[in-house]
Amino acid sequence: MTNKIKFTDREKKLTRRLFWRNMFLGFNMSYTRQQGVAWDWVHQPVYRDIYKDDDQYWEAMQRNLEFFNTTPNMVGTVSGLAVSMEEENAKAPKGTFDTAGISGMKIGLMGPLAGIGDTFFSGVWGLIIMGIAISFAKQGNLVVAALPLIALIPNILIRWYGQKYGYKLGSQYIQKAVEDGVMTMFTKASSIVGVTVVGGMIATLVKVPVVFKTKINGTVFELQKVLDQILPAMLPLIVTIICFWLLRKNVSPVKVLIGVVIAGFLLTFLGITGA
Amino acid sequence: MILYQAFVVGLAMAFGKWINAYGSFAQLMPFITYILLAILLGKNPAQALIIGAAVELAFYGVMQIGAVLPQDTAVGGVLGVAFALILNQKPAVAVALAVPISMLAVIVWNLLKFWFTANVEVFEKYIAERNSHKFNRLWWIQIGVYELAYFLLAFLAILLGTAGIKAFVNSIPAQFLTGLTVAAGMLPAVGMAMLLKYVWNIAFLPFFIAGFALAAYLQLPIMAISIFGIVFGLIMFFIDRDINNIKTDKKVSNSKSNDEGDFFDD
Numbered sequence: 419m420t421n422k423i424k425f426t427d428r429e430k431k432l433t434r435r436l437f438w439r440n441m442f443l444g445f446n447m448s449y450t451r452q453q454g455v456a457w458d459w460v461h462q463p464v465y466r467d468i469y470k471d472d473d474q475y476w477e478a479m480q481r482n483l484e485f486f487n488t489t490p491n492m493v494g495t496v497s498g499l500a501v502s503m504e505e506e507n508a509k510a511p512k513g514t515f516d517t518a519g520i521s522g523m524k525i526g527l528m529g530p531l532a533g534i535g536d537t538f539f540s541g542v543w544g545l546i547i548m549g550i551a552i553s554f555a556k557q558g559n560l561v562v563a564a565l566p567l568i569a570l571i572p573n574i575l576i577r578w579y580g581q582k583y584g585y586k587l588g589s590q591y592i593q594k595a596v597e598d599g600v601m602t603m604f605t606k607a608s609s610i611v612g613v614t615v616v617g618g619m620i621a622t623l624v625k626v627p628v629v630f631k632t633k634i635n636g637t638v639f640e641l642q643k644v645l646d647q648i649l650p651a652m653l654p655l656i657v658t659i660i661c662f663w664l665l666r667k668n669v670s671p672v673k674v675l676i677g678v679v680i681a682g683f684l685l686t687f688l689g690i691t692g693a
Numbered sequence: 694m695i696l697y698q699a700f701v702v703g704l705a706m707a708f709g710k711w712i713n714a715y716g717s718f719a720q721l722m723p724f725i726t727y728i729l730l731a732i733l734l735g736k737n738p739a740q741a742l743i744i745g746a747a748v749e750l751a752f753y754g755v756m757q758i759g760a761v762l763p764q765d766t767a768v769g770g771v772l773g774v775a776f777a778l779i780l781n782q783k784p785a786v787a788v789a790l791a792v793p794i795s796m797l798a799v800i801v802w803n804l805l806k807f808w809f810t811a812n813v814e815v816f817e818k819y820i821a822e823r824n825s826h827k828f829n830r831l832w833w834i835q836i837g838v839y840e841l842a843y844f845l846l847a848f849l850a851i852l853l854g855t856a857g858i859k860a861f862v863n864s865i866p867a868q869f870l871t872g873l874t875v876a877a878g879m880l881p882a883v884g885m886a887m888l889l890k891y892v893w894n895i896a897f898l899p900f901f902i903a904g905f906a907l908a909a910y911l912q913l914p915i916m917a918i919s920i921f922g923i924v925f926g927l928i929m930f931f932i933d934r935d936i937n938n939i940k941t942d943k944k945v946s947n948s949k950s951n952d953e954g955d956f957f958d959d
Contacts, residue, residue, distance in 0.1 A: 444714035446835045448810040455809075455816050459832050462825070472823070479820050483813075490717045541892055542922075544720050548753065549915040555724055555746035558739030562724045569721035577716075598941075603933045607926035609892040610900050614922030616754075616885050617904025618915065623753060624885065625878030650909040657879055661886035662893075671755075671763045672796060675883050679792070682876025686868070693874040 425586075433498070433585060436464055437578055440497055443490045452487035464501055468508045478504060481517060488528040489535025494577040496527050498584025534605050541612040543572055549619060624654035626685075629692035641690075657681075699851035701733035702775045706847035707840050709767045714839075719767060723749060726767075727774050736778045744777045745770065747784035748791045751877050754884020763887075765802060768843065769795025772850055779851070780859055785870055788877040790858065794850075801846060805839055900925050 425433070439460040443453050458479055465482075469475040488496065500520055507515040547569040554562045628642040645652050657678070664674050685691040709726040713719040719726075724745055731741035752766040773791025777784065812831060819828040865873075889901075900922070907913045907921060 441716040442714075444717055445839070446809050446832065447806060448813050449806060450810050451813055455813060455832070458816070458820075459829070462829075476820060476823050480817075483817060483820065537892060539717070539720065541888055545754070545888065546915065546919045547721050548749065551724055552746050552749055552753070553915065555742040555749070558743045560728070560738060560742070562742060563728055566718070566722040566725060570718065573716065573718070573721070599933075599937055603930055603937070606933065607930040609894070610897060610926040610929055611919070611922035612888065612892050613897040614900045614904035614925055615915070615919055616888055617901040617906075618908035618913070618918035619753075619881070619904075620885055621905050621908035622915065623750060624882045625875075627875065627878065651905070654879075654882065655905065658882040658885050658889075661882050662889050665886050665890045666893075671883065671887060674886070675792070675796075675880070678879050678883055679876045682879045683869075683872040686872035686875045691875045693871045 429585075432464060432467060432501075433581060436460070436497060436501065437494070437581060439463070440490075440493050440577065440581070443493050451483065451485050453490075454483050454486045457486045458483050461497070461501070465504065468501070468504050470508075474508065478507075481521070484521060484524075486524060486528060488532040489539060491539055491573050491576055492531040492535035492580065494580030494582075495531065495584040496524055498581035498586075499523060499527070499588070502585050502588060530601050534601060534608065537605050537608045537612065539573070542608050542615065543569075545612065545615055545619070549615070549623070552623075620654050620658045621651040624651075624658060626653035626657060627691055627693065628653065630690045695852060695855060698734060698775075698779055698855075699848045702730065702771065702851045703844040703848035705730040705733060705775070706768065706771045707844040709771050710843040711840065713767050723767070723770055726771060730771065730775060731778060734775070734778055741774060741778060744774050744784045744787045747877060748773050748787050751788045751792055751880040752795070752884065753881040754886075754888045763799075764792075764795040765798035766795050768798035768801070768846065769793075772847060775847070775851060776855070776858055779855060780862060782862055783870070785874045785877060786862055786865075788880075789873050792880070798846070801842060805842060808838075809835060 442460060443456045446456055446459075447453060448455065461482065462479070465475055465478045469478060482500075500523065503520045503523065507517060507520070547565065551562050551565050551569075554565070628645065630641040632639050649655070661674050661678065664677075665671065682691070705726055708729060709719065709723070712722065712726075724742060727741045727745035728738045731738040748770050749766075752764065752770065755764050755766060769791040772794050773787040773789075776782070776790050777787035780786075812835065815831060816828060819831065903925070904918055904922065907918050913921075
């Protein structure tokens with residue numbers, strides 16, 4: 419499929435320009451349109467290129483100021499598709515192309531793409547990369563400075579190839595992927611990676627150091643050792659499960675955060691935990 | 694001296710907020726901002742990383758999901774690390790400052806977004822007037838104000854806050870600092886719980902237990918656990934694909950038999 423895609427010089431220039439301008443999608447978000455205004459600013463020169471007719475250009479600008487919200491890293495696909503549809507609109511005789519299809523496509527795709535994007539970028543990739551970065555940074559290792567070179571690869575690839583295939587393959591392929599359930603399957607697989615990593619992170623990164631010690635019949639009783647024999651990292655697991663349970667009860671994250679800080683202080687003042 | 698420090702922290706903050714929006718890069722590279730901060734302040738970058746690691750650990754898992762920003766980790770991180778570097782304090786102090794600052798700083802973003810929302814109408818008006826020039830001008834003014842707001846926030850916080858925070862930090866009793874260190878160690882639990890809430894499905898329980906056991910008993914590093922996670926994800930993906938194929942096959946064969954029925958009825 420890859421070698422079938424050929425770009426003319428004009429299209430090459432257009433996609434490259436779109437790629438760089440799409441980096442700005444996260445700026446100037448509003449409550450009512452989210453990334454709507456940014457979408458217009460990003461696509462402005464492309465629309466100008468497509469629509470030689472001034473009326474049609476401003477009509478497109480007005481139409482595309484609508485609500486739009488997705489994971490910025492996933493915008494490439496929608497952007498490429500939308501531009502190819504606008505081109506069809508420009509080619510078709512006036513009034514024969516239904517522009518509602520463009521809006522429909524944008525609204526239909528932004529949700530599923532955000533679902534995958536948030537799960538993958540925030541839940542899986544960001545988690546793994548930050549986990550590695552923190553373990554380097556803890557030792558003051560300046561290698562962290564080079565880590566973004568690897569970390570940004572999926573970000574760039576998904577933006578670039580999403581846009582390329584969106585533009586060239588057209589909506590039926592992407593829509594087919596959504597209908598076939600490939601998207602849901604991929605989101606589910608990403609979630610599984612995320613859940614596994616979170617399980618591991620709880621044992622390695624959450625720390626509840628118990629220092630409580632006492633003498634019973636002459637033998638030293640160290641609470642941490644006893645706990646470790648039952649289940650290593652038991653307290654971090656319990657703390658996380660309590661937080662999770664509270665969040666599911668719709669307690670606000672800020673309250674849970676403050677609760678954890680207070681718990682940390684209380685346990686320390688009682689002499690159970692310590693540094 | 695303090696004027697210069699306030700100025701460069703402001704610059705680092707503006708940079709941090711820039712990559713926050715530009716291409717969503719910040720999510721993956723807050724440490725770049727800390728290295729930049731240390732160099733500009735003339736401090737040891739390695740020290741900045743150690744302090745930054747403590748702060749990022751407290752923020753671990755707190756990420757912008759959807760349009761909701763629970764904590765402004767960029768503002769909290771830069772200011773927390775900056776105060777700790779300027780005052781030569783321990784990482785725990787940076788965490789103690791970063792967490793409350795990150796919670797308060799959300800107000801700034803909400804105010805900015807409120808203004809951007811009011812401006813949507815103005816953008817609409819410019820489009821109706823067919824004025825590209827004004828449209829672009831307002832766009833860049835908004836970005837300028839966004840950058841300037843965070844620059845000023847950091848600048849003023851360092852300029853006006855350093856003396857007060859120094860006095861505050863010096864008056865902290867030792868036991869309080871210990872409590873703080875313990876609390877900071879427990880904080881990643883909140884981030885983990887938030888991520889779990891976002892992706893949770895009871896069917897994922899076995900994978901959660903596996904990840905936990907791999908770390909707790911086998912003490913595997915994060916990278917190894919991630920690879921196991923990918924293995925689990927792929928296995929489920931292929932199983933799902935097979936199930937999906939069987940389902941669609943059934944549909945196809947059902948419709949075929951119907952066709953045949955129609956054919957014979959005719």
